[in-house]
Amino acid sequence: MNVDEVKSILLQHLSLDEVYVTLYEDNYQIVAIGHVFYDMNELERHKIIYAPLMKYILNNEIHAISIQAFNPEEWNEKRRLCSISSSC
Numbered sequence: 483m484n485v486d487e488v489k490s491i492l493l494q495h496l497s498l499d500e501v502y503v504t505l506y507e508d509n510y511q512i513v514a515i516g517h518v519f520y521d522m523n524e525l526e527r528h529k530i531i532y533a534p535l536m537k538y539i540l541n542n543e544i545h546a547i548s549i550q551a552f553n554p555e556e557w558n559e560k561r562r563l564c565s566i567s568s569s570c
Contacts, residue, residue: 483543485510488535495534499554508545519553527551 485503488510492501498516505511512531519527531549538544552560 483538488512488538488544491534491538492531496530500557509548510544510546511548512550514549514551515554515557516551517553519551519556524551 502513
């Protein structure tokens with residue numbers, strides 16, 4: 483499974499504003515931004531991302547996932563901080 487397929491699955495099943503997917507060895511790194519993440523803790527956000535990918539995880543098409551999920555305000559703040567810091 484390639485990064486475009488993972489991104490497409492997430493966009494088809496979730497109301498997200500933006501999704502970035504990269505692959506490093508066998509670990510998919512997902513950054514998801516959406517209004518759906520307001521008032522959710524990190525575990526709830528991860529469950530939202532895992533749900534449409536679960537069948538691919540169970541049949542070993544996806545081996546490992548790293549998730550960062552933000553609501554739009556958090557994402558804008560992260561981008562602002564990254565623009566003034568080299569730690570991102």
